[in-house]
Amino acid sequence: MKKKIMPVDLVKKKKRGEKIVMITAYDYPTARLVDEAGVDAILVGDSLGMVVLGYESTLPVTMDEMLHHIRAVARAKPRALVIGDMPFLSYETSRRDAVLNAGLMIKAGAEAVKIEGGVEVVDKVEAMVKAGIPVMGHVGLTPQRMLRIGGYKLMGKKVDIAEKVIEDAKALEDAGAFAVVIEFTVAEVARIITEKLSIPTICIGSGPWCDGQVLVIHDVLGLTPNPPPFAKKYADLSRIILEAVKRYSEEVRAGLFPGEEHTLHMSREEYEELLRRIKKE
Numbered sequence: 580m581k582k583k584i585m586p587v588d589l590v591k592k593k594k595r596g597e598k599i600v601m602i603t604a605y606d607y608p609t610a611r612l613v614d615e616a617g618v619d620a621i622l623v624g625d626s627l628g629m630v631v632l633g634y635e636s637t638l639p640v641t642m643d644e645m646l647h648h649i650r651a652v653a654r655a656k657p658r659a660l661v662i663g664d665m666p667f668l669s670y671e672t673s674r675r676d677a678v679l680n681a682g683l684m685i686k687a688g689a690e691a692v693k694i695e696g697g698v699e700v701v702d703k704v705e706a707m708v709k710a711g712i713p714v715m716g717h718v719g720l721t722p723q724r725m726l727r728i729g730g731y732k733l734m735g736k737k738v739d740i741a742e743k744v745i746e747d748a749k750a751l752e753d754a755g756a757f758a759v760v761i762e763f764t765v766a767e768v769a770r771i772i773t774e775k776l777s778i779p780t781i782c783i784g785s786g787p788w789c790d791g792q793v794l795v796i797h798d799v800l801g802l803t804p805n806p807p808p809f810a811k812k813y814a815d816l817s818r819i820i821l822e823a824v825k826r827y828s829e830e831v832r833a834g835l836f837p838g839e840e841h842t843l844h845m846s847r848e849e850y851e852e853l854l855r856r857i858k859k860e
């Protein structure tokens with residue numbers, strides 16, 4: 580049996596120059612499959628809100644919703660590291676809130692948590708790490724702040740923002756984060772951060788020079804109608820699902836399903852006895 584992956588193993592991978600593969604999953608069967616495929620980390624992302632629950636952004640996602648899906652993923656007992664994404668307003672208000680909510684995620688089966696933000700959240704990162712909870716940071720585009728930012732914008736094109744993203748990543752490392760996601764940031768900035776930090780950088784839409792990559796599984800499988808420009812579709816499950824359900828509907832309507840091979844019978848003797856009894860009643 581292969582050894583369980585822990586946060587420290589991702590740091591070791593960076594040291595060895597091995598790329599880290601992370602992907603999102605939100606339920607038991609998907610967690611089993613991505614684990615069997617050999618990913619290093621499974622993120623139960625708050626992207627759940629948009630790709631599974633149909634919200635327009637990640638802002639409405641609650642702790643209860645996250646915990647429900649973390650439990651489902653944890654039941655798959657993956658070898659990959661399970662990371663719970665802390666939803667909007669579950670960690671910003673106080674260090675106490677951050678530790679208690681992160682603790683709920685750990686009790687639900689997460690083995691680390693992820694929070695968005697840089698310098699402004701380092702006190703929360705320190706408090707969680709002090710409590711024994713491994714923390715992954717998230718800089719660059721932080722979708723939970725999209726109202727303030729003014730949408731989902733590419734970060735770091737101008738020097739001021741580039742410097743801020745670099746400063747944020749460094750502050751998270753100094754606060755004890757074991758890794759940092761860099762989202763939708765120009766590749767040059769992601770490269771500088773990757774070279775500067777001793778903890779791994781995991782990129783999404785931030786170019787190839789990071790220590791690892793993460794994608795939302797619904798984008799990978801072709802299940803999102805409007806995927807982000809940086810996502811790559813490796814399969815077209817929408818087409819496969821559509822074709823399968825159309826064929827099923829046609830067969831039901833034509834009386835072709837269920838066929839004899841999907842039908843279960845009682846023995847002739849039991850059937851005849853049943854008919855006798857019904858007649859008597």
Ligand code: KIV
Binds near residue numbers: 622624625626762783
């Ligand atoms: O919620 C999520 O899926 C994420 C990834 C985009 C990194 O935070």
